[in-house]
Amino acid sequence: xxxxxxxxxxxxAEMPEGFDIYFNxxxxxxGIINKPVINSHNIIxxxxxxxxxKQNPELVAYSGKNRAxxxxxxxxxxxxxxHSHKEYYSKxxxxxxxxxxxxxxxFHLDSITMPNPDYCVCDTCLKEMQDNNVxxxxxxxxxxxxxxxxxxxxxxxxxxxxxxPDPFYQERYGIDIAALAxxxxxxxxxxxxxxxxxxxxxxxxxxxxxxxxxxPFYIMLYAKDVDLENLKKAAKMVGRYTNNIIISxxxxxxxxxxxxxKKLENKVRSRF
Ligand SMILES: [Zn+2]
Numbered sequence: 001x002x003x004x005x006x007x008x009x010x011x012x013a014e015m016p017e018g019f020d021i022y023f024n025x026x027x028x029x030x031g032i033i034n035k036p037v038i039n040s041h042n043i044i045x046x047x048x049x050x051x052x053x054k055q056n057p058e059l060v061a062y063s064g065k066n067r068a069x070x071x072x073x074x075x076x077x078x079x080x081x082x083h084s085h086k087e088y089y090s091k092x093x094x095x096x097x098x099x100x101x102x103x104x105x106x107f108h109l110d111s112i113t114m115p116n117p118d119y120c121v122c123d124t125c126l127k128e129m130q131d132n133n134v135x136x137x138x139x140x141x142x143x144x145x146x147x148x149x150x151x152x153x154x155x156x157x158x159x160x161x162x163x164x165p166d167p168f169y170q171e172r173y174g175i176d177i178a179a180l181a182x183x184x185x186x187x188x189x190x191x192x193x194x195x196x197x198x199x200x201x202x203x204x205x206x207x208x209x210x211x212x213x214x215x216p217f218y219i220m221l222y223a224k225d226v227d228l229e230n231l232k233k234a235a236k237m238v239g240r241y242t243n244n245i246i247i248s249x250x251x252x253x254x255x256x257x258x259x260x261x262k263k264l265e266n267k268v269r270s271r272f
């Protein structure tokens with residue numbers, strides 16, 4: 001019998017009972033750090049950090065045309081730090097080390113990549129590429145893997161990372177899925193929409209990840225202000241490819257999805 005694992009992804013530190021897995025922000029893109037949430041997978045926004053970008057503009061990633069700030073690059077939803085600043089790494093590592101001492105279930109690393117394919121070509125990154133004789137593609141991938149690898153050595157608790165919703169060309173964000181998979185327990189894939197009125201793209205992407213990933217993965221659905229019936233249809237669709245589903249930002253709707261999917265448990269097909 002296949003069992004669904006249904007979780008919630010939330011900014012709230014309170015956790016309603018009854019779900020299979022919990023994700024709560026310890027550090028979000030604003031850069032604000034909260035206390036670790038016990039029994040939850042604590043989410044850390046790694047390189048998206050508005051506060052640090054404001055306080056330490058010299059750490060911000062650079063595309064060759066502009067810095068990775070919302071004010072300069074309109075494609076960004078937050079400000080991004082360059083991967084070449086090891087003193088910034090130390091702050092994230094320290095956060096994990098401290099939280100690891102409390103009874104957290106694990107850590108989820110969000111925004112581990114470069115902000116988009118143009119980044120980062122700041123002077124420090126260019127020098128690193130030159131010194132190590134690597135091209136920008138390999139450089140970006142190495143930076144991301146090394147960062148996650150180091151965190152995997154700090155904690156023995158479960159570790160997960162966010163994948164951009166593109167199963168085919170992950171390298172454009174600086175990710176090598178197979179290499180990254182060695183250091184984590186599972187992936188979280190946000191297939192977010194504000195209505196889920198059309199589902200063909202959801203089907204294509206969920207199928208793509210189902211085919212490509214060798215590790216367990218959760219698909220995340222966005223629930224805030226989404227019609228519940230549309231969300232139910234989206235969850236059923238995703239359930240064709242994974243029994244691991246996370247509902248983000250609305251615990252009440254998440255519980256409705258939980259009840260619906262648990263009824264279907266005997267019918268699902270999944271590799272995990
Ligand atoms: Zn850089």
